[in-house]
Amino acid sequence: FVFYFGIMADVTPPVGLASFAAAAISGADPMKTGFVAFFYSMRTAVLPFLFLFNTQLLMIGLDHPVDVVVVIIVSTIAMLVFAAATQGYFFARSKLWESAALLLIAFTLFRPGFWLDMIEPPYDNLPASTIIEDAANMPENSSILLDVNGINIEGEEVSKSVMLPLGPAGAGEDRLYNAGIGIRNEDGRIYIDDLVFSGPAEKAGLDFDFEITAVKVQADRLPKEVFFIPAFLLLGGIIVLQRRRQRTEDALGTA
Known part of the structure; x- marks a missing residue:
């Protein structure tokens, strides 16, 4: 950049x-x-x-x-x-x-x-209650995308999505700790109960007692390259029009 x-x-x-x-x-x-x-x-x-x-x-x-x-x-x-x-x-x-x-x-x-x-959302939202299983099932050295909200230390309400690195394969709790958080479950609602000092989660602006509302995963959808088709068709139409106009202008110039 x-x-x-x-x-x-x-x-x-x-x-x-x-x-x-x-x-x-x-x-x-x-x-x-x-x-x-x-x-x-x-x-x-x-x-x-x-x-x-x-x-x-x-x-x-x-x-x-x-x-x-x-x-x-x-x-x-x-x-x-x-x-x-x-x-x-x-x-x-x-x-x-x-x-x-x-x-x-x-x-x-x-x-x-x-x-x-x-047309199609890029991510599907999974319930936060399955975060441990989701973290365990994700590929090695991948990242997990979370929707979180809570009140920060300045008293401001925060609601955002953050991507945290999970590190090597392992148990879900261990991989979340690699990402910088420990969690607790309160009647199906997931909260950040532990925050690793200077860990990825803290650097991403997360804090104690922030609620994790969803785990976001890549949606199964059409390949984005399908939009090349209408783009090239439109480009072809403009080329035909301009070439035709160019030939007309050349003919008039020759005459």
């Missing part, structure tokens, strides 16, 4: 080394060159934010070489489409609705999970 924003220093004022060097060569205004360069490099400023929402762009969670190839090809196409949308030109000068459609296509290719989350 920081690396990509560091790259932007080459083109954006007041540093803008690359922009100022280009301005010195061309004789153009340095500040104006810097702002134009920033506009052309806007995709570089947007990309780090996409890393946060689609970690596959960083090759995280890809288990097969085919997945790597697909991510590289799709993300490359998405970058080209985004550049075309921001510069207003693809195969021909883009109309306003075409630029908007290209932005939508680029977003879908970069983060197809956004649309899937609107």
Whole structure:
């Protein structure tokens, strides 16, 4: 994230080394060159934010070489489409609705999970009373996602989801302790009864007597890549329209 924003220093004022060097060569205004360069490099400023929402762009969670190839090809196409949308030109000068459609296509290719989350929730909620069994059954070195609420030491009400590392395989109580908590069951309601000092749970902002209301697990749902299909169909339609318009403009220019 920081690396990509560091790259932007080459083109954006007041540093803008690359922009100022280009301005010195061309004789153009340095500040104006810097702002134009920033506009052309806007995709570089947007990309780090996409890393946060689609970690596959960083090759995280890809288990097969085919997945790597697909991510590289799709993300490359998405970058080209985004550049075309921001510069207003693809195969021909883009109309306003075409630029908007290209932005939508680029977003879908970069983060197809956004649309899937609107149709199907990414997680199923399991009752907190089964947390010990759930922790024991999760894979080695995995994490557990919990919904919690309670009153912190400042007297403020807290309600949030936290992900805690479970460490190596073992008994549920031991793995929860690795995550930094011990629990107690009061009539089916689960509370944090022990908190490991400087453990993952404390660092996540949990406190004594916080109630664990649910254990969240990945839902069984459609692959997010299905949204590539409408995106590529829309992209194909725009290409056909622009190529047709380009041929018309070329014919008029020749005439």
